[in-house]
Amino acid sequence: MEEIGFLGLGIMGKAMAMNLLRHGFKVTVWNRTLSRCDELVEHGATIGETPAAVIKKCKYTIAMLSDPTAALSVVFEQGGVLEQISSGKGYIDMSTVDAETSSKISEAITSKGGSFIEAPVSGSKKPAEDGQLVILAAGDEALYEEALPAFDVLGKKSFFLGQVGNGAKMKLVVNMIMGSMMNAFSEGLVLADKSGLSPQTLLDVLDLGAIANPMFKMKGPSMVNSSYSPAFPLKHQQKDMRLALALGDENSVPMPVAAAANEAFKKARSMGLGDLDFSAVHETVKSGKSSS
């Protein structure tokens, strides 16, 4: 089995790389903060000293970075991907970034002869750990086929969506809907509570109806307890809302509900909740102080 490179070992990246190791892939990993690599090395991973070193060693390399800035740095900086990418090598960026960032990376990689796909995922920590992500790939179709064995381990389903940019866009659309839903859910939980209804009964009722969904089931009980351990940090959700709204702006799509949801996430950030789970937007709906 070929060696796979893996750049970026945050919450998501670590779970994904671990999954590849568990399924017998040989993986060379790199992370800016080196200590994040330790647990993976214990499970058999090799360390690459720079992104370039990983690229040099592997036929294709997966990246999972926290935001557009990080995704660009890893490619363009000294010791970055570009220094070693070349014909016959593939680069798969699974970070959630905007279409423009993805295009920049794509152009840089392909101009060096490398092949590129963007492949952002739907799903956060738990699905990453369980290999249950949904993978939204776009770009070089041959590289997509080459990476399918890895995608089959990382996700329950992968889609090939055509030209570079489409994966990022699909991801943004899904996350935008999710962000609006989370706000609707938070508003409902607080409204129930303030109206003298049991939020727990609301969860039970919701779970039986037409809008029952895994997110409500998974997040609801902890939200009722004001517990927001970060599976998907709020500041990243807000970034996705912003990027989705920007995409809507380019295409003259009015999205008043997403816009309202985005402002609530911004309110949450202004309250210092950006590093908690995105369900912490719940706090913006609650009373600031005693109600009058």
Next chain:
Amino acid sequence: MEEIGFLGLGIMGKAMAMNLLRHGFKVTVWNRTLSRCDELVEHGATIGETPAAVIKKCKYTIAMLSDPTAALSVVFEQGGVLEQISSGKGYIDMSTVDAETSSKISEAITSKGGSFIEAPVSGSKKPAEDGQLVILAAGDEALYEEALPAFDVLGKKSFFLGQVGNGAKMKLVVNMIMGSMMNAFSEGLVLADKSGLSPQTLLDVLDLGAIANPMFKMKGPSMVNSSYSPAFPLKHQQKDMRLALALGDENSVPMPVAAAANEAFKKARSMGLGDLDFSAVHETVKSGKSSS
């Protein structure tokens, strides 16, 4: 088996009464437009000439009316429920109404010695036909227990929520979340389409993720085809959003996403879409004319 009364044979009421008949209940029905009774009579129902006549004949009577005005009329008008309700008789209002309307009806019924529960449902035409509603009952607990055999036929689950008003409130909370979600979904479908993505693929991706839910699955394909056959009319959804927002207003709960969704439903009403399915809010997100 006792005779059950049934008042109101709209989309929902007809499906529910039919279900009772199919499961062997004896049912006496009334509807303002008499011709709506025909199909039920073919399946064994008896006709009552007025709400009062139905009440007189039956130990308990279920009502399923389109809005607060209709729910009040049936009780208070000449030939209405109040003329015959008395000790030992029960009245079960399954319409979706505001808490104030429900309270008025409750007070009137109980002041005549009757027992009352409100029991609004979660679910629209299809679940009504399939006996898969979720029933949110509140009021007289003895009447609730008496009606359980009927509730077991009409719904997959019933909750007893305490004092009168709580059923109405729970229903509003659920429908508010649903209305916001429908807007988020519509915005996502249009954003995908305008951004060069396949709305059908979006439906597939959504169905695999953390926010997969029956409503998206059921409504999505017809929305993609701009088809909005009314299971739950938009004007009724907007009414529920309005009532939920009013409940939030009473309790100082800020609900910016629900408020934005409500305005979109109002926009849809101003476009003449009030009698279509509530998924027709999708049309408010699309371009009015050619985009510039």
Next chain:
Amino acid sequence: MEEIGFLGLGIMGKAMAMNLLRHGFKVTVWNRTLSRCDELVEHGATIGETPAAVIKKCKYTIAMLSDPTAALSVVFEQGGVLEQISSGKGYIDMSTVDAETSSKISEAITSKGGSFIEAPVSGSKKPAEDGQLVILAAGDEALYEEALPAFDVLGKKSFFLGQVGNGAKMKLVVNMIMGSMMNAFSEGLVLADKSGLSPQTLLDVLDLGAIANPMFKMKGPSMVNSSYSPAFPLKHQQKDMRLALALGDENSVPMPVAAAANEAFKKARSMGLGDLDFSAVHETVKSGKSSS
């Protein structure tokens, strides 16, 4: 000069009654909390023991009450207006109430033979003190003409708007625009501050441009200092937003900006700011804690 009755001596009512006294009108006043009458008595007012007593004594009576509940109580309660209103007597309700409340009062007064106008005002404490209100009268045109000398003292301009309800509606439309503007202003002040600009310079720039207006000029400096001494209490502004939105709902007018502004006022209420000036909505835009 005829005796004028005056019911309700809150912030607004007191300033208005005082103005009438200063301009030589004989005024009989009533207030639920009697001590509020003292200052007026010092300036020559007579006290009526009940609303009915005031009505009995005066050819026409002006009421300025805090909300629909208070406006209804004064008319319908024991010792209320209805007990003494009769043919030849006029009742002028200058409170800001919804159209429905105004109609109820109108019907009650006219069914007793009295004449009625609603005459809500535009303007808060300062314009009330200075006799610079704008008066939005509707109802009995003869009573309007009779009251013109008083209106000329209380306001800088009065409009006769036709049938009862139109005054209330016009007031709501104006206050809705005002409430949205106050939110826009608050957002701008915080955005300037957080972006490294001087809020005071923003006030100077605004005051020179196309959107310069007395409200920004009057409220801006105190808002910059987080000072919200109540000229127009936030909870009353929020009530007006709610009533305006309800009017829009009846008429299928989508008002997404007013809806967003209303939610911000509700957020402010949930933070315990309901009794401060409506400019305190400014606090909802600021950071909850340290920003992240």
Next chain:
Amino acid sequence: MEEIGFLGLGIMGKAMAMNLLRHGFKVTVWNRTLSRCDELVEHGATIGETPAAVIKKCKYTIAMLSDPTAALSVVFEQGGVLEQISSGKGYIDMSTVDAETSSKISEAITSKGGSFIEAPVSGSKKPAEDGQLVILAAGDEALYEEALPAFDVLGKKSFFLGQVGNGAKMKLVVNMIMGSMMNAFSEGLVLADKSGLSPQTLLDVLDLGAIANPMFKMKGPSMVNSSYSPAFPLKHQQKDMRLALALGDENSVPMPVAAAANEAFKKARSMGLGDLDFSAVHETVKSGKSSS
């Protein structure tokens, strides 16, 4: 008197350059579509063949371009500003652009030894014609002082706001407030009309109250007649809303009212109204078809 350069003769630029000519300045103009220069030549202007040619000839040059793209092109393209800018020459960009664009231009100009100020204006066509703009300058203070005689002709007041970027930001804050107010105003006009009130009377009432402002007075009558001759094109207003929201996003400032207003402007663009005056957002509030 020194020769002043002027780049960009759109609605605003033409009025401004004409003003300079009328007040005795010698002006060399350039516009991408050359025919726009004719009227200015008749009034004494000289034509420069390229931006570079204008820069070469003049001690300082003013630019007034339609958007960030145009502002960047004029500087960086072949025959652009950079080819001739040098120590001792000044460049004053009065276009409304985002802070990032302004910074790019500033860096390019100053790296060539030139001095730079950004100086966006508050005010549209009419104030431009009347020399009544408000000028928001930031950057090189010496150049600001040198340009003061021109600013005194173009505007009624100029502010020096410190470092480059602050002019752009101040402009965005003002335009954001203006855009939200225009939406509030539109909602009010439609609400009045649909509620049976005269929109013209609403304009009269507004003009007497605390929120009276020149924009309502100037735009109101034409909006009532659904006339939207472009003084400030809607697509440019929407661009400013977008940029202001982006600035708020960077600084964690929740701006729910501005966000709702922005979506309404986007809706207007999706209806093909982008080239009309920004007051055409009024059309988004009206009924799409007959109301139901």
